[in-house]
Amino acid sequence: MTQTPARPVPKYDIPGDISVDDFAAQAEEWLATKLDRRPPSAEQVWGEGEFDVSVFHAMTFDVERAHLDKLLSWVQSKAERGYHAITWPRAFGGLGLGRSHSRAFGRLERQFMTPGVHETLAVTRTLIAPTIDVFGTEEQKERWIPPFISGDALCCQLFSEPSAGSDLAGLGTKAVRDGDEWVVNGQKVWSSGAQFSQFGELIARSDPDAVKHKGMTAFIIPMDLPGLEVRPIPQMSGGSSFCEVFFNDVRVPDDVRLGDEGDGWKVALTTLGFERDHSEGEGGSASGGTWGKVLATANAMGVVEDPVIRDRLASMYIQTRVESLTNRRAADLAKSGTPGPESSLGKLLWTEGMYQMSEMVSSILGAKLIADSGEWGTFEWGAHVLGAPGYRIAGGSDEIQRNIIGERVLGLPREPKADTGPWKDVPR
Numbered sequence: 001m002t003q004t005p006a007r008p009v010p011k012y013d014i015p016g017d018i019s020v021d022d023f024a025a026q027a028e029e030w031l032a033t034k035l036d037r038r039p040p041s042a043e044q045v046w047g048e049g050e051f052d053v054s055v056f057h058a059m060t061f062d063v064e065r066a067h068l069d070k071l072l073s074w075v076q077s078k079a080e081r082g083y084h085a086i087t088w089p090r091a092f093g094g095l096g097l098g099r100s101h102s103r104a105f106g107r108l109e110r111q112f113m114t115p116g117v118h119e120t121l122a123v124t125r126t127l128i129a130p131t132i133d134v135f136g137t138e139e140q141k142e143r144w145i146p147p148f149i150s151g152d153a154l155c156c157q158l159f160s161e162p163s164a165g166s167d168l169a170g171l172g173t174k175a176v177r178d179g180d181e182w183v184v185n186g187q188k189v190w191s192s193g194a195q196f197s198q199f200g201e202l203i204a205r206s207d208p209d210a211v212k213h214k215g216m217t218a219f220i221i222p223m224d225l226p227g228l229e230v231r232p233i234p235q236m237s238g239g240s241s242f243c244e245v246f247f248n249d250v251r252v253p254d255d256v257r258l259g260d261e262g263d264g265w266k267v268a269l270t271t272l273g274f275e276r277d278h279s280e281g282e283g284g285s286a287s288g289g290t291w292g293k294v295l296a297t298a299n300a301m302g303v304v305e306d307p308v309i310r311d312r313l314a315s316m317y318i319q320t321r322v323e324s325l326t327n328r329r330a331a332d333l334a335k336s337g338t339p340g341p342e343s344s345l346g347k348l349l350w351t352e353g354m355y356q357m358s359e360m361v362s363s364i365l366g367a368k369l370i371a372d373s374g375e376w377g378t379f380e381w382g383a384h385v386l387g388a389p390g391y392r393i394a395g396g397s398d399e400i401q402r403n404i405i406g407e408r409v410l411g412l413p414r415e416p417k418a419d420t421g422p423w424k425d426v427p428r
């Protein structure tokens with residue numbers, strides 16, 4: 001069974017009371033010794049370098065594995081100085097500094113040629129590690145947080161099922177207690193990065209007699225347990241970012257249970273809250289394209305003087321600014337560490353922005369978007385247009401975010417519920 005690798009807690013020369021300016025100056029010096037500078041995105045040099053605007057990786061398993069390894073080695077290089085975990089306590093290998101230090105590092109890192117992003121690494125570091133911090137025992141935090149934030153081990157989300165997506169609380173994968181173990185049977189689906197993960201955050205039905213939100217329990221399971229099978233799903237954008245995961249009498253030790261028995265819904269909501277929180281981004285290039293790349297494309301196609309295109313470019317720029325300011329506000333509201341329902345606003349603005357970007361480049365490029373003319377920076381946008389709709393569904397669809405905002409931010413009446421009795425009696 002997979003064990004988490006031990007990484008010694010490094011000692012840093014970065015004092016805990018360092019000012020943001022001094023911290024940023026040191027970080028920039030360090031980054032310059034490690035990476036080449038990126039041309040500023042607003043001034044993308046047309047025709048030069050890589051033009052990746054894909055939302056999902058469209059790669060074979062081996063190519064994606066190699067990309068992930070490159071990225072992991074960058075995170076591990078940052079881990080030597082604690083830059084991988086600026087706001088995490090030193091006991092977990094972080095620097096114990098504030099969000100403003102972290103944001104300053106993120107801004108600087110984006111100025112350099114980092115090896116890109118990978119969803120599974122972001123999920124492990126920014127969704128699952130913080131959830132363990134909220135619900136884990138002291139021993140579990142020590143066991144999982146350091147390797148998860150440094151990329152020494154990856155962890156996927158095992159939440160959705162063929163008949164439980166938006167209605168996640170209706171899930172039916174069963175966990176039946178047997179002494180110090182649980183026996184798990186059922187199926188998960190859309191598990192992003194399960195094929196690359198050593199661990200999975202599993203939410204399972206442990207008490208079918210309880211009402212649906214109360215009868216679930218969470219676990220951080222090793223993905224190589226006997227009886228667990230991972231099958232990648234091919235996607236229309238190419239590649240296989242996500243998988244089906246089957247459980248056949250999988251025996252799970254109780255010491256990997258996260259939170260109390262019956263607390264699975266709280267654990268799941270906490271992870272989803274972090275998923276919807278876009279107030280802090282992963283460093284490196286933004287996946288799925290940037291405003292700078294859209295502008296560069298419009299310039300290269302000679303359409304920036306077109307009044308309709310100008311008007312839409314201006315709307316898109318305003319959208320990116322509003323999104324960034326809303327995220328700053330959500331970050332301030334979430335100072336306590338756990339994002340509230342306001343994070344749904346940030347997620348909606350993010351997916352709305354990606355939709356606008358898809359529409360914008362479709363108008364700018366026309367046929368060049370769908371026929372590969374070989375012209376640099378054109379056909380590549382197809383990977384954005386095919387991938388962007390996925391994030392309107394992932395982590396709770398746009399409609400579900402609107403429900404959350406209506407009910408929990410605006411205080412509107414709740415949706416009528418027909419399934420308030422024991423889960424086992426709910427018709428399905």
Ligand SMILES: Cc1cc2nc3c(=O)[nH]c(=O)nc-3n(C[C@H](O)[C@H](O)[C@H](O)COP(=O)(O)OP(=O)(O)OC[C@H]3O[C@@H](n4cnc5c(N)ncnc54)[C@H](O)[C@@H]3O)c2cc1C
Nearest residue numbers: 157158159160165166190191192390393394395396397399
């Ligand atoms: C790119 C991507 C990555 C993902 N990664 C993961 C992962 O790593 N782990 C994981 O567990 N899951 C993952 N998912 C699954 C994702 O969480 C679900 O797809 C999502 O919750 C929607 O569930 P569903 O697909 O079953 O759609 P359904 O719940 O069947 O919804 C179908 C439609 O009905 C609408 N709808 C449903 N209920 C309501 C309602 N009450 N009010 C208004 N409209 C409603 C929805 O908005 C949607 O348009 C991923 C999905 C995508 C697209």
